[in-house]
Amino acid sequence: MSTYPIALEIQNVSKSFNQSTWNPFKRNGATKPVVAVNDISIQVPRGEIFGVLGPNGSGKSTFIRLISTLLVPDTGHVTIFGHDILREERAVQRLINRVSVEAAFFKKLSPLENLMYGARLYGLSGAEARARIEAILKRLDLRADALNRPMEEMSRGMQQKVAIARAFLTAPILLLLDEPTTGLDPRSKREVQSLVRELRDTHAATIVLTTHDMGEADALCDRIAIIDDGRIVALDTPAGLKRLVKANGRAPTLEDVFMQLTGKQLVTEE
Amino acid sequence: MTALTTELRASYGFVERNINIVKRYWAWEVVWLFYSVTNSLAVAYIGPGVGALSTASVDSHFLVLYLIIGTIVWRYLSVIFYWLTDVIGMERWEGTIEYTLMAPITRLTHLAGHTAFAVVYSLSHTAVILGVTAFFFDLDLSKANLIGGTVILLVGSISFIGVGIVGAILPLLFPEKGQQMTHVIISLLLLVSGVYYPVSVLPPALQFFATYSPATYVLEGSRVALLDGAPTLALGQYVLPLLVMGAILVPIGLWLFRAAEQYAKRTGKLKRNG
Numbered sequence: 308m309s310t311y312p313i314a315l316e317i318q319n320v321s322k323s324f325n326q327s328t329w330n331p332f333k334r335n336g337a338t339k340p341v342v343a344v345n346d347i348s349i350q351v352p353r354g355e356i357f358g359v360l361g362p363n364g365s366g367k368s369t370f371i372r373l374i375s376t377l378l379v380p381d382t383g384h385v386t387i388f389g390h391d392i393l394r395e396e397r398a399v400q401r402l403i404n405r406v407s408v409e410a411a412f413f414k415k416l417s418p419l420e421n422l423m424y425g426a427r428l429y430g431l432s433g434a435e436a437r438a439r440i441e442a443i444l445k446r447l448d449l450r451a452d453a454l455n456r457p458m459e460e461m462s463r464g465m466q467q468k469v470a471i472a473r474a475f476l477t478a479p480i481l482l483l484l485d486e487p488t489t490g491l492d493p494r495s496k497r498e499v500q501s502l503v504r505e506l507r508d509t510h511a512a513t514i515v516l517t518t519h520d521m522g523e524a525d526a527l528c529d530r531i532a533i534i535d536d537g538r539i540v541a542l543d544t545p546a547g548l549k550r551l552v553k554a555n556g557r558a559p560t561l562e563d564v565f566m567q568l569t570g571k572q573l574v575t576e577e
Numbered sequence: 578m579t580a581l582t583t584e585l586r587a588s589y590g591f592v593e594r595n596i597n598i599v600k601r602y603w604a605w606e607v608v609w610l611f612y613s614v615t616n617s618l619a620v621a622y623i624g625p626g627v628g629a630l631s632t633a634s635v636d637s638h639f640l641v642l643y644l645i646i647g648t649i650v651w652r653y654l655s656v657i658f659y660w661l662t663d664v665i666g667m668e669r670w671e672g673t674i675e676y677t678l679m680a681p682i683t684r685l686t687h688l689a690g691h692t693a694f695a696v697v698y699s700l701s702h703t704a705v706i707l708g709v710t711a712f713f714f715d716l717d718l719s720k721a722n723l724i725g726g727t728v729i730l731l732v733g734s735i736s737f738i739g740v741g742i743v744g745a746i747l748p749l750l751f752p753e754k755g756q757q758m759t760h761v762i763i764s765l766l767l768l769v770s771g772v773y774y775p776v777s778v779l780p781p782a783l784q785f786f787a788t789y790s791p792a793t794y795v796l797e798g799s800r801v802a803l804l805d806g807a808p809t810l811a812l813g814q815y816v817l818p819l820l821v822m823g824a825i826l827v828p829i830g831l832w833l834f835r836a837a838e839q840y841a842k843r844t845g846k847l848k849r850n851g
Contacts, residue, residue, distance in 0.1 A: 324845045372848070375679050379843045400681035411672040413594070415601040420594070427590025428680035430583030457601065473676075 311388040314481050314513035315351040315374065320344060320383035321537075322369055343369035345537035346383075351515065351530075353388075356507055358528030359517040360561075362569050366537040367517040368408070371485045374515065375405045387481055401429075404479035408486040410466035414459040418444070418469045421458060422476060429477040436476070443472045448498060463490040471499055475506065482506060484516045488523060496520075500527055521561040531561070535569045587682040591690030595660075598667075599698070610702065614709045617648040620773065621710060641714055642804060647772045649710070650799050653703040653730060654737045654792055658763055660695035661741025664688065665748040666756040675847055684835055688745075692738050718803065725802035725809040732819045733795030739826020740766070740791065746830075746837035752846050766792050791822045 323340035343366045351357045361367045372378045374385060376392050376399055385392045387399045412421045419440065426436030444454065447468045458466055467490055474482060484503070488496045500523060506512045518524050524531055525545045532542040541548055545561060554563045599606055624641030664687075668674035677687070710716075744762050748755035769776070769783050770792035776784055787793045798815030801807045841847045 322845075369845075372675075372845075375675070377675050377679055377842060377847055378845060379839065397681050397683070400679055403679075405676075405679065407675070409672060411676055413598060413671050413673060416594075416597050420597045424590050424594040424597075425676070427593065428587050428677070428682060430586050430681075432586065 312353055313350055313386075314353045314355070314388060315349070315357075315515065316384075316386045317347055317349045317374075318384045320347050320373060320380045320385060322366075322373060322378060322381050342537050344373065344380075347534075347537075347539055348383075349532060349539070349542065351513060353513055354507060354511055355529045356503065356514045356516060356527050358524040358531035359515065359534060360519075360521070360524055360531055360565055361517075361534035365534045365569070367534060368485055369537075370534065371405065371407075371483050371515065371517060374481075375403065375483055376400055402479060403481045403483060404474040404477050405483040406467075406470050406474045406485065406487045408489055410458075410463070410470040412458045412466065412469065415457050417455045417457060418449070418461075418472075419454045421469065422473055425473040426476050431476075439476050440472070443475050444469075446502065447472055448495075464492055464495050467491055468495060468499070471502070475502070478510060478512075480510070480512050482512055482514045484514060484518075486517055486519065488518065488520060496523070503527060521565060525561045533565060533568050540568050584682060584686040587680065588686045588690035588693070591687065592694045595691070595694040595698070610705060613652055613702065614706050617645070617652060617706050617710055618713055620648040621645045621714060623773075638717065639804070642716060643800065644773060645710055645714070645716070646800050646803055647796060649703055649707050650730065650733075650796055651767065651772045651792070652706055653699050654733065654795060655763055655767075656699035656702055657692075657695045657734060657737050658741045658744060659759075660698060661688075661692060661738065662744040662748070662756070662759040664691050664745050669748060669752065669756075678838065678847060684838065685831060688742060688831065688834070692741075695741075696734055696738075720806035721803040722806050722809060723803070725807060725812050726799050728809060729795055729798035729802060729812060729815055729819070732816050732823070733791060733798070735823030736791035736819050736826050737795075739823055739830045742830030742834055743826065746833050749834070749837040749841050749846070766790050769793070771796050791819055791826075794818050794822075 321342065322344040323342045325340050345366070347370065349357075359367050359370060369378065373380055374387070374392070376396050379393065387402055390398045390402070392399050413424070416424075422440045423433070423436055426439070431439070444451075449465065449468050449472070453461060453465060458469065461469070467487065471487055474484075482503075487503075488499050491499065503514055503516070504527070507514055514527075516524070516527060528545060530542065530544055531548055532539045533548070534540070541551060541564070543551070548561065548564045549559045552559045552564050552567045554560070621641055621644050624637050624644050627640060628635045628637030665674065668677055740762065744759045747758045751758060765786070769779065769787040770790045771779075771787065772792070776787040776793060776797075779787065794815045798812050798819075801815070802809070802812060
């Protein structure tokens, strides 16, 4: 296991997307690129749970995809435990895993079949994978009879649990969680949150978490970055962020911080 | 655990996944097989049909065998092609493409597993079609060099794998319509390769393209082995071009696939479900 003290280092990373496609029957021409991530720099030390908050479309998922080796940054560098994501892609991929907001599975296949596929991609043997799958699903309180049913017959919450199990299965030392508890009931949310803490505490994993759940961010994260329009507008501990705002005499919450720091967007949308 | 073991396990992961998909979509597989069998039979019946329509003497037995070889070989090659071009398409459909492409494996491992399954699937699929077709027609294969025909088919698979990998980049480059674009490649190969007629009946321009189609050599080689009973060692003029095309197309396909993947990562085209 890597002993490198910095799990994730992002230096001046930007990413834009062109929205238009060439069409000989239209005169629209090239449109202005949309800047999804704008000159972001952060360092996440090993073992930290690092939260990323931001309004819809603020660049959170692009941020996660850049770290996941699924996007190439336009400028800047991303290193994971000292490995550059472009030059040492394979080494980086061995250290990470990701849970995305949409539980992406082969819908006709069962959780067991999907998880076996995921485990094989990371080089696990059949026996090793089966043992880990059973342990993780038990930990996530997933019913044994659901293990062989097609994923499409499962609820969104159950599917998301399987997605989390798939990421945990490969014991990543950097886990990227993109709104992992969206769609889960309160009990399942708590189970996932407890599992996230356990992964950090027992496996020394580092976790990057995006969420819209302020309570979850407050309870789980050591530090939080608030992103707006692709830029980091604040980065501190939950307590430090709360000190940035005032809340009419009462103790400010993370939601107050979020609303005040990204308020420009709400006004614009209205 | 060695790096090779990891890659082999990952490669097997694609085989196992595809077997599970085929099992879960078994009803679709039955429909597809039924369609393939009836399609091949319809083509084969053109042989007796021409005999019945023509006033001149026609060797309808030869014609039936000629057409059956065409339809069976084409079915085999096109099934490999479609499985390979679906390597991205099926994952876009399911939404799993990002998960697979961020796994710590080489693209060679990924495509090798998928290809191994495609070849075995296509062989099984073709064997069923051949079995049913043989039941309907009194096929005389007493002169046929079955070993030679099999050699041509297997060597031809390599170059067709290359064509399939090249085709597989289209869904990477064009998320919405890339999968449909692959039909252009397969229909062009169907036109110029002499599947149901000799290449010599084509206009010179199309005959030129036939020279560069691996299917031309697979079909001609198979017919020479199965219809004329040419010995295996005499099939060199078909085997050699197929080996050369395979040696060129597979590495080029892999290189293009990797380049297309990088392009998709630069432009953000992986995430669209199309």
